[in-house]
Amino acid sequence: MASTRIAELAARIQLRTSDIDSYLQHNQLPSPAFDEDGPVDLNLPNGDLSAAREQVLDATLELHDLLLGPSLCLRPVYNGLSLQVIYKYDIASKVPLYGEASFADLAEKCSLSEVNIRRMLRYAMVFHHVFREPRKGFVAHTAASRRLAEDPYAGAGLGYMFDETLPALEQFHSDEPNKCGWSHYHNTDKAAWEYYALHPDKARRFTHAMSAFADGHGNSPAFLVQNYPWNTIGTGTVVDVGGSKGDIGVLLAKQFPDLGFIIQDLPEMITGASDTIPAEFKSRIQLQAHDFFTEQPVYGADVYFFRNIFHNWSDSRAILILKALVPALRQGSRLVINDYVLPEVGTMSLTKERAVRDMDLIMLTLFNAREREEADWIELFRKADPRFSVVRIWTPEGATMAIIEVLWTCADAA
Numbered sequence: 001m002a003s004t005r006i007a008e009l010a011a012r013i014q015l016r017t018s019d020i021d022s023y024l025q026h027n028q029l030p031s032p033a034f035d036e037d038g039p040v041d042l043n044l045p046n047g048d049l050s051a052a053r054e055q056v057l058d059a060t061l062e063l064h065d066l067l068l069g070p071s072l073c074l075r076p077v078y079n080g081l082s083l084q085v086i087y088k089y090d091i092a093s094k095v096p097l098y099g100e101a102s103f104a105d106l107a108e109k110c111s112l113s114e115v116n117i118r119r120m121l122r123y124a125m126v127f128h129h130v131f132r133e134p135r136k137g138f139v140a141h142t143a144a145s146r147r148l149a150e151d152p153y154a155g156a157g158l159g160y161m162f163d164e165t166l167p168a169l170e171q172f173h174s175d176e177p178n179k180c181g182w183s184h185y186h187n188t189d190k191a192a193w194e195y196y197a198l199h200p201d202k203a204r205r206f207t208h209a210m211s212a213f214a215d216g217h218g219n220s221p222a223f224l225v226q227n228y229p230w231n232t233i234g235t236g237t238v239v240d241v242g243g244s245k246g247d248i249g250v251l252l253a254k255q256f257p258d259l260g261f262i263i264q265d266l267p268e269m270i271t272g273a274s275d276t277i278p279a280e281f282k283s284r285i286q287l288q289a290h291d292f293f294t295e296q297p298v299y300g301a302d303v304y305f306f307r308n309i310f311h312n313w314s315d316s317r318a319i320l321i322l323k324a325l326v327p328a329l330r331q332g333s334r335l336v337i338n339d340y341v342l343p344e345v346g347t348m349s350l351t352k353e354r355a356v357r358d359m360d361l362i363m364l365t366l367f368n369a370r371e372r373e374e375a376d377w378i379e380l381f382r383k384a385d386p387r388f389s390v391v392r393i394w395t396p397e398g399a400t401m402a403i404i405e406v407l408w409t410c411a412d413a414a
């Protein structure tokens, strides 16, 4: 009998799952499970096993959609209300770890009706493996709900995604960051970053959400640390522009003991950030308040590094950020950018392509901004200043985010 697509996919799932299973068993690591004491992450090493995981995820997604059939693929697949309620009422912390709570108890604690608590949690159980019902009417944790109870960053990630990235409204005809779906939903004429300056609780949740997402599949900062030749900078200085609270600077400082770092961000983001820099790195990591639309105050650094920055801005704004950098550049200064590059259709794994295209629409909702294809990046630098020379754009094996290296090529630049 001729092989069919569904049979091929099923065979691939079996083969590559068995590679993962053998690795976990050989290293006496726990097998994936949703049980309350199950692992919240697989912790597979980068390389072949991460690739195996991605192949299985891709094959199961495709098999799932094929068996669903084209008509059902037209249905909205996701109703986030149950997770939104779990976040808003902090239900994970109201269920005792390794114990139980009744629907009635939870309803009372959340001031919600028992009917609504029950329908929300039962939805989350079947769609998200968040909570379980070990006996009728009682709720206990799974590994996923336990993570929400134990890790405040996981909650920040969920709340941020629901409150800020989902309201995709019809306002995408402008490139102004204060006329987007997000600002419409928040009933404000301020762009998100200005709004955060006035709402420190939201600013804090944003930085915590970024930390929660940093370990996401395919966008681990390890890809950046391992795949850019940082050692060629010697004892130089890296300015991390829009570096939030310095997580990436710390990771790089650990690996490259000769490098110094200046982490720049808006004053309200950088305030208090020094508390999270471990004492051993404080002499090599400075924090500096700086608005990247104003002239760059650090002259002649070896590298100006931008991670997850340009995708937050429309082309007209991204060009302003680049122009504000120009007065500080000297011949040979490098820009290193860690951001997404939209793939040619079908050249990336389905899992990664979904993640990147998802991010593209999130950027539209939040900021009227965009992810860019390789040619868009090259055009962006050309329009900002022809003295920017794009040296290389590449996506390291296994990564979702690309690395873009750009050289400043004018000897006269101050």
Ligand SMILES: C[S@@+](CC[C@H](N)C(=O)[O-])C[C@H]1O[C@@H](n2cnc3c(N)ncnc32)[C@H](O)[C@@H]1O
Binding pocket: 193, 210, 241, 242, 243, 244, 245, 248, 264, 265, 266, 269, 290, 291, 292, 293, 306, 307, 308, 309, 312
């Ligand atoms: C998506 S986050 C990326 C943070 C960090 N680079 C990372 O990859 O984890 C964007 C950062 O840009 C900062 N930002 C926004 N507007 C800025 C401005 N005008 N000047 C400096 N930083 C700004 C935000 O505060 C935020 O920390």
